[in-house]
Amino acid sequence: MPTGTVSHYNKSKGYGFIREDNNTAEIFVHFSEVEMAGYKELEIGQRISYECKTSDRGPCAVNVKIIED
Numbered sequence: 001m002p003t004g005t006v007s008h009y010n011k012s013k014g015y016g017f018i019r020e021d022n023n024t025a026e027i028f029v030h031f032s033e034v035e036m037a038g039y040k041e042l043e044i045g046q047r048i049s050y051e052c053k054t055s056d057r058g059p060c061a062v063n064v065k066i067i068e069d
Helices: none
Strands: 003-010 015-020 026-030 047-055 058-066
Touching (some): 026 047
Antiparallel strands (some): 003 015
16 A cells, blocks of 8 residues: 655645655545544655545545554
């Protein structure tokens, strides 16, 4: 499962971008793909793992999980 870091996140709109660890590419992420209990929200700089799929708008992250330190 790829890993990366949240590089941008718009809390009011519920989406952002992940910078892949092994690449400079940024992947779109929507809050609905975050797997966690309670209010789903990401923070800039947060480490995550995810699966990547391609939508009609390009690559996006699914099954997003926060990596605990």
